[in-house]
Amino acid sequence: MSTDDQTRKIAVSLRRRAMDYLARREHSVSELRRKLTEKFPETEKQLLESVLSTLQDDGLLSDQRFAESYVRARFNKGYGPQYIFSHLKNAGVPDDISSQELGIDENEWVSNLQKVVCKRFGKPLPEPGTLAWAKLERFAQARGFRGNHLQKLRYQRSEGEV
Numbered sequence: 001m002s003t004d005d006q007t008r009k010i011a012v013s014l015r016r017r018a019m020d021y022l023a024r025r026e027h028s029v030s031e032l033r034r035k036l037t038e039k040f041p042e043t044e045k046q047l048l049e050s051v052l053s054t055l056q057d058d059g060l061l062s063d064q065r066f067a068e069s070y071v072r073a074r075f076n077k078g079y080g081p082q083y084i085f086s087h088l089k090n091a092g093v094p095d096d097i098s099s100q101e102l103g104i105d106e107n108e109w110v111s112n113l114q115k116v117v118c119k120r121f122g123k124p125l126p127e128p129g130t131l132a133w134a135k136l137e138r139f140a141q142a143r144g145f146r147g148n149h150l151q152k153l154r155y156q157r158s159e160g161e162v
Contacts, residue, residue, distance in 0.1 A: 026066040030092025067101040078116035083144020
């Protein structure tokens with residue numbers, strides 16, 4: 001078998017495996033690159049990049065779409081912007097795409113935080129300044145919410161909205 005035939009066969013295998021991964025869920029470009037490199041360690045980098053580029057040109061692989069899907073899923077699970085941004089960065093999504101997708105209104109983040117802490121701590125929320133409130137703050141920070149979200153939640157609690 002000639003080297004052209006071998007190269008073409010490897011390219012087909014790479015594309016098929018990539019399509020299998022993408023059929024399960026969206027992936028970032030660097031995530032898919034890492035997975036394909038692990039699966040096909042002997043593959044030339046140029047061939048791998050060519051397959052990834054073709055997938056992007058065909059609209060099958062997109063960092064933008066991955067980030068959009070990831071943000072929506074994590075937001076719905078009650079995670080905050082810092083947690084999501086960190087995980088997008090680890091997945092190799094460029095910061096500008098991450099920031100654009102995380103451009104959710106601050107009030108929606110606070111509402112999401114309120115929903116998560118009410119589920120975890122029950123209503124009414126603990127009194128600010130107590131040990132229980134400190135526990136709530138640590139929980140919210142571990143979930144990736146910012147200090148300003150906690151301040152707004154504290155204000156809502158003082159106004160009797162929560």
